[in-house]
Amino acid sequence: MALDISDSSWxxxxxxxxMGPSLAKVNFQLVQKRVIMxxxxxxxxxxxxxxxxxxxxxxxxxxxxIFFDLVDVRDTSENEYEDExxxxxxxxxxxxxxxxxxxxxxxxxxxxxxMLPAKFxxxxxxxxxxxxxxxxxxxxxxxxxxxxxDNPFSILSKLKDN
Numbered sequence: 001m002a003l004d005i006s007d008s009s010w011x012x013x014x015x016x017x018x019m020g021p022s023l024a025k026v027n028f029q030l031v032q033k034r035v036i037m038x039x040x041x042x043x044x045x046x047x048x049x050x051x052x053x054x055x056x057x058x059x060x061x062x063x064x065x066i067f068f069d070l071v072d073v074r075d076t077s078e079n080e081y082e083d084e085x086x087x088x089x090x091x092x093x094x095x096x097x098x099x100x101x102x103x104x105x106x107x108x109x110x111x112x113x114x115m116l117p118a119k120f121x122x123x124x125x126x127x128x129x130x131x132x133x134x135x136x137x138x139x140x141x142x143x144x145x146x147x148x149x150d151n152p153f154s155i156l157s158k159l160k161d162n
Contacts, residue, residue, distance in 0.1 A: 001027070001028045002025070002026070002027045002028075003025070003026050003027075003028075003104075004023075004024075004025050005024040005025070005026065005104070005108070006021075008021075008022045008024075009105060010024070010104070010105035010106070010108040010109045010112075011043070011109070011112065012109060012112065012113075016045045016046070016047075017045065017046040018043065018044065018045055018046075019044040019045055019046050019057050020044040022041070022042065022043040022044075023040075023041070023042040023043075024039065024040070024041055024042075024108050025039060025040045026038070026039040026104065026108075027039065028102075033069065033070060034067055034068065034069050034094075035067070035068040035069075035102065036065065036066075036067055036068075037064075037065070037066045037067075037068065037102070037107065038063075038064070038065050039063070039064050039065075039066075039108070039111065040061075040062070040063050040064075041060070041061065041062045041064070041108065041111055041112060041115065042059075042060070042061045043060045043061075043112060044057055044058070044059050044060070045057075045058055045060060046058075047120040048120060049120055049121060049122035049126060050119050050120045050121060051121060051122070051126045051127070051128035051129070052122065052126055052127070052128050052129055052136050052137070052138055053129065053136075054122055054136070054138075056122040056123075058117075058120070060112070060115050060116065061115075062111060062114070062115035064111050064114075066093070066095060066107065067093060067094040067095065068094070068095050068096075068097050068102055069094050069095070069096050069097065070096075070097050070098075070099075070100055071096045071097065071098060126138060130142045130144060132144045
């Protein structure tokens with residue numbers, strides 16, 4: 001079953017600003033007792049650069065596959081460690097469901113967070129801010145001398161010299 005999700009209620013509006021429509025497409029397949037969810041997310045968002053603090057538009061796109069298994073919660077054993085086992089590599093990406101319901105909104109929100117970059121950088125060659133005066137180095141060189149003015153820790157440099 002394939003779904004084109006036009007409802008963007010899954011998008012974290014309180015944390016990010018959308019710069020256009022967010023597109024989500026998901027496809028579900030039932031293979032034995034496992035549901036396989038394949039999907040695509042496409043979200044243009046406004047981010048702030050971690051280097052120069054300017055706002056920029058980021059086109060976030062991601063394809064994902066998630067496996068869901070329904071577990072039998074009625075099976076209760078007296079030994080709490082009896083049903084534990086070491087997970088193999090293929091089992092780590094499986095989400096176990098206690099009831100036959102998949103929260104698509106929560107899953108899409110999680111995938112959105114997973115596709116965010118570790119650092120928000122507006123462009124590859126972003127120069128950031130001057131560490132002394134705070135001028136945006138992408139707009140040109142600053143006129144500061146490069147020395148800290150009114151630095152409360154400058155007294156410590158005198159101790160180092162002694």
